[in-house]
Amino acid sequence: MSATVSPIREPLITGHKNYHQITEDICAPSERTPSLAWVLAFIVAASFLAFGVFCILWTIWFGIGTWNLNRTIGWGWDITNFVWWIGIGHAGTLISAILLLFRQKWRTGVNRAAEAMTIFAVICAALFPGIHVGRIWVVFYFFPYPNTRGPLWVNFNSPLLWDLFAISTYFTVSLLFWYTGLVPDFATLRDRASGLRKKFYNFLSFGWTGAAKHWQRFESLSLVLAGLATPLVLSVHTIVSFDFATSVIPGWHTTIFPPYFVAGAIFSGFAMVQTLMVMTRKVLKLEDYITIEHIDSMNKIILLTGSIVGVAYLTELFIAWYSGYIYEQFAFMNRVQGIYWWAYLGMMSCNVLSPQIFWSRKLRRNVTVTFVMSIFVNIGMWFERFVIIPTTLARDYLPSSWSYYVPTWVEVGIFLGTLGIFFTCYLIFTRIAPVVAIAEVKAILKSSGDQYAGKQTHQGLSHSQQTSVHEPH
Amino acid sequence: MxxxxxxEEILLKAVxxxxxxxxxxxxxxxxFPIHGLDPLLGLSESRLHQAGFVYGAIGTLTAFLFMTWVFTRDWPIIFGGKPYWSVPAFIPITFELTVLFASIGMVVTFYAVNGQGPGVTNPVLDDRITDxxxxxxxxxxxxxxxxxxxxxxxxxxxxxxxxxxxx
Structure with missing residues (x-):
């Protein structure tokens, strides 16, 4: 399967690397002693994690009463954070699966870290449904297992149960996909290590040898897992949106929710990928593998999905007006002008207006601008979920039940704790595993390395080099 | 020996x-995987994806038949005035279990037929083959x-x- 290299494609690997240099560069971060920056970051992340664990224990010990939820506002920061985290996870699967099916070569530079991010984000997300039920010690009632209460089964018709299945499946499949990709790279680390380290990586690498038949099966497996993960990732946020859309609450009961949630999920996920990648490439000195070209491509996706989300917001407003249904109209007027107007403003400005700067190629390729924008989008997407959940619940059908919800320190603490879990896991990941998929980068070297591809060198490329380049699987 | x-190009020529x-x-x-090598070595196409289809089909049937059994035989309950056997509501879980069964089945099969797994040590000819x-x-x-x-x-x-x- 030879591919012709387009002369206008930017190289994805810079610095005139050869295979050995790729191994050296990508293995290096896990082989040297951690830098001061890593240690400091780890201490901060672990402190947040510890505080989060304390707040979770506080919630379990004293009960959900430690949160400011009440009779009408049954979902507050907990479900806001849940949806936010699960959305962030989506970018990893998009990069690893959907871009694999579309044969986008730039995915190889960022897919490993993005998939890791998916897994950690789903862990953070899954925490909230687990604790928000209150009696966490009977949380296994979620699962349909033969029990002594009849057996009484769970309600398979409930979107909340679909959500449980969707997220469990999503986590499992993401983990399998990620780990399968890691195995050949763990083998690389194993063959460079000695002593205890070798034993450790020997265990992790599952006895990988790189035999031709194994690679063939590996590619077949990757392709099918990608094919399965693609509808899966679309289904997961669709089902998350069903949690809202199948209810009878004005402002939630809309058919636009599934596509709008999926676009928002990809949008926020890519923002988080950018946040992590900008830092990772700098700290681990991987600028030759996670290039400006990668950042540019991801900013284009942020621009696209941000605009889709913007259209969805405006459509919602229009349809609310057009429906002629006063409760629906009130729900949306309340979002824009009600007590939480500042959240709506934050959502609109961070998600819809600010990404528009990425129409400029210069700004798309600016690392500082990208970093600041990624934080903006993360904040904006958090506000989006906050706007949908507490704003709607704070003004329900019965004005005597109207209230104003602010989180307690426990709720804020659990959110900070999930940030701690996320970054602690990510930091450990950068120490143990190759942050860039070594084997996949090697496979695209001859089509995307800067000595082979790009405007400048293409003229001098001989025919034999052109026809012998290989596509990543 | x-x-x-x-x-990889010299190798392909040698093969x-x-x-x-x-x-x-x-x-x-x-x-890394070398394209064009499999036919030279006479390797037939992997049948892993066929196995994946079978696992997926098992997942589909397990989910759908189980939910059908629960809601029509074992403990029929009316939810929201809908029929006991409300097929559209079974679709999400059926889909999720299809994907779950197919993925787990394929990954387990992959390592089993490769002779790989946690803690398995296979002989390595040279340390630089993974480099x-x-x-x-x-x-x-x-x-x-x-x-x-x-x-x-x-x-x-x-x-x-x-x-x-x-x-």
Whole structure:
């Protein structure tokens, strides 16, 4: 399967690397002693994690009463954070699966870290449904297992149960996909290590040898897992949106929710990928593998999905007006002008207006601008979920039940704790595993390395080099 | 006995030559998948995806039949005025379990047929095969007469190193 290299494609690997240099560069971060920056970051992340664990224990010990939820506002920061985290996870699967099916070569530079991010984000997300039920010690009632209460089964018709299945499946499949990709790279680390380290990586690498038949099966497996993960990732946020859309609450009961949630999920996920990648490439000195070209491509996706989300917001407003249904109209007027107007403003400005700067190629390729924008989008997407959940619940059908919800320190603490879990896991990941998929980068070297591809060198490329380049699987 | 090559293109050429000379190649090891190698080695297409389809179908049936049994036989309950057997509501979970069964089944099968798994140690011919060397190996015994000609072949086809290792 030879591919012709387009002369206008930017190289994805810079610095005139050869295979050995790729191994050296990508293995290096896990082989040297951690830098001061890593240690400091780890201490901060672990402190947040510890505080989060304390707040979770506080919630379990004293009960959900430690949160400011009440009779009408049954979902507050907990479900806001849940949806936010699960959305962030989506970018990893998009990069690893959907871009694999579309044969986008730039995915190889960022897919490993993005998939890791998916897994950690789903862990953070899954925490909230687990604790928000209150009696966490009977949380296994979620699962349909033969029990002594009849057996009484769970309600398979409930979107909340679909959500449980969707997220469990999503986590499992993401983990399998990620780990399968890691195995050949763990083998690389194993063959460079000695002593205890070798034993450790020997265990992790599952006895990988790189035999031709194994690679063939590996590619077949990757392709099918990608094919399965693609509808899966679309289904997961669709089902998350069903949690809202199948209810009878004005402002939630809309058919636009599934596509709008999926676009928002990809949008926020890519923002988080950018946040992590900008830092990772700098700290681990991987600028030759996670290039400006990668950042540019991801900013284009942020621009696209941000605009889709913007259209969805405006459509919602229009349809609310057009429906002629006063409760629906009130729900949306309340979002824009009600007590939480500042959240709506934050959502609109961070998600819809600010990404528009990425129409400029210069700004798309600016690392500082990208970093600041990624934080903006993360904040904006958090506000989006906050706007949908507490704003709607704070003004329900019965004005005597109207209230104003602010989180307690426990709720804020659990959110900070999930940030701690996320970054602690990510930091450990950068120490143990190759942050860039070594084997996949090697496979695209001859089509995307800067000595082979790009405007400048293409003229001098001989025919034999052109026809012998290989596509990543 | 095996030869180590510095580039996958030299290796591909060597494999082609070996095939033309009807040499009995034991295996090829590489740091990343090489396209165009499988037909040269006479490897048939992997049937892993067919296994995946079967696992997925098992998942579909398990989910759908289980929910059907629960809501029509074991404990019928009316939810929201809908029929007991409310098929559209079963679709999400049926889909999720299809994906789950197919994925787990395929990954387990993959490692099982590869002879890999947590803690498994397979013999490694050379540590640099997972780095930047491409290895073409032949199964020979000490008494073999063809050893010298094999060695000559490896050298001629551009191997940068030729070594023997007992496994």
């Amino acid at each position: 095996f030869g180590l090559y510095d580039d 082609k030559e070996a095939r033309d000379k009807h040499l009995d190649i034991d295996n090829v090891y590489s740091p 930047d060397k491409f290895c073409l190996s032949f199964d020979v015994t000490d008494s073999d007469e063809g050893v010298d000609s094999l060695k000559a072949f490896l050298k001629e086809s551009g191997a940068s190193e030729i070594r023997t290792k007992e496994i």
